[in-house]
Amino acid sequence: MREDGWREKIGALKREKGALILAHNYQSPQIQEIADYLGDSLDLSRRARDSEAHMICFCGVRFMAESAKILSPEKTVLLPRKESLCEMAAMVTLPELKALKSRHPQAVVVSYVNTTAEVKAESDVCCTSANAVKVVENLKGDQVIFVPDRNLASWVSRFTPKRIIPWNGYCYVHERFTPEDVKEAKRLHPQAVVIVHPECRPQVVDLADQVESTGGMVRLARELAEEEFIIGTEEGLIHRLRRENPGKRFYSAGPARMCRSMKYIRLEDVHLSLKEEMFKVELPETIIERARTTLDRMLRYG
Ligand code: 13P
Numbered sequence: 001m002r003e004d005g006w007r008e009k010i011g012a013l014k015r016e017k018g019a020l021i022l023a024h025n026y027q028s029p030q031i032q033e034i035a036d037y038l039g040d041s042l043d044l045s046r047r048a049r050d051s052e053a054h055m056i057c058f059c060g061v062r063f064m065a066e067s068a069k070i071l072s073p074e075k076t077v078l079l080p081r082k083e084s085l086c087e088m089a090a091m092v093t094l095p096e097l098k099a100l101k102s103r104h105p106q107a108v109v110v111s112y113v114n115t116t117a118e119v120k121a122e123s124d125v126c127c128t129s130a131n132a133v134k135v136v137e138n139l140k141g142d143q144v145i146f147v148p149d150r151n152l153a154s155w156v157s158r159f160t161p162k163r164i165i166p167w168n169g170y171c172y173v174h175e176r177f178t179p180e181d182v183k184e185a186k187r188l189h190p191q192a193v194v195i196v197h198p199e200c201r202p203q204v205v206d207l208a209d210q211v212e213s214t215g216g217m218v219r220l221a222r223e224l225a226e227e228e229f230i231i232g233t234e235e236g237l238i239h240r241l242r243r244e245n246p247g248k249r250f251y252s253a254g255p256a257r258m259c260r261s262m263k264y265i266r267l268e269d270v271h272l273s274l275k276e277e278m279f280k281v282e283l284p285e286t287i288i289e290r291a292r293t294t295l296d297r298m299l300r301y302g
């Protein structure tokens with residue numbers, strides 16, 4: 001079936017079921033087009049919580065759909081493809097976090113939203129790349145365990161006198177941007193503003209003019225008067241920037257980088273997901289209750 005056909009069928013099912021389609025900025029162009037809301041992890045958590053729809057079809061990765069379920073347990077939350085798993089979220093497990101906590105009993109635990117629901121439930125507060133600095137600023141105590149992203153931990157530590165105890169996780173997509181890539185992109189486009197995601201390595205962050213979440217990049221690209229931008233994040237976001245700012249030019253900081261897990265979902269998967277109401281995100285009630293406190297706290301702080 002052609003794309004138009006899938007779009008029509010999805011639209012009809014969405015109306016029939018009263019569903020809302022949320023999509024992350026890294027989704028493929030076809031999915032970005034059918035989304036009711038396209039955004040970063042923080043935007044999408046808020047949309048999920050505030051929406052009146054009783055069914056949410058989440059086009060992103062599992063931790064995002066889990067966060068939607070945790071914030072709105074009464075809603076049916078669907079993840080169209082089971083394989084959509086964030087590889088960074090798998091880098092810290094519950095036993096590992098418990099062991100780290102026992103080594104630093106005084107520390108407050110901040111978990112990046114890119115974690116499993118179990119890890120969130122064992123944390124004090126969550127953060128996203130958009131609010132990590134604010135969340136840490138708001139915490140009492142001078143020691144912070146920060147899991148799982150070592151690069152976001154390093155970014156946050158630039159803004160706080162608190163001792164940050166990082167975990168050694170990372171995002172394989174963002175780690176592939178190198179300082180040499182950024183320098184070469186700057187040589188080719190000397191007028192461009194360099195904006196990178198805080199999941200990039202510190203040496204890459206050092207070369208950037210701005211460090212932002214994907215939502216922050218969307219806002220800056222719209223608001224800044226400059227016309228050229230070098231972007232250090234996944235290619236789906238660059239597609240969005242080009243579509244929304246036709247008069248401006250966007251270049252990847254080095255070769256385009258793709259997150260495999262963000263690209264599994266196709267139009268036919270969204271259709272099947274709405275039709276068969278699959279794959280429902282189900283979590284134990286105790287995990288939902290505890291993880292919800294950490295996400296609610298995050299939404300209050302930042
Ligand atoms: P954002 O919250 O900035 O959209 O980032 C999510 C993510 O997974 C980045 O790799």
Ligand code: SF4
Pocket residue numbers: 061085086087088089114171172173174199234259260261262
């Ligand atoms: Fe996870 Fe990296 Fe993909 Fe983001 S880009 S979803 S952190 S693997």
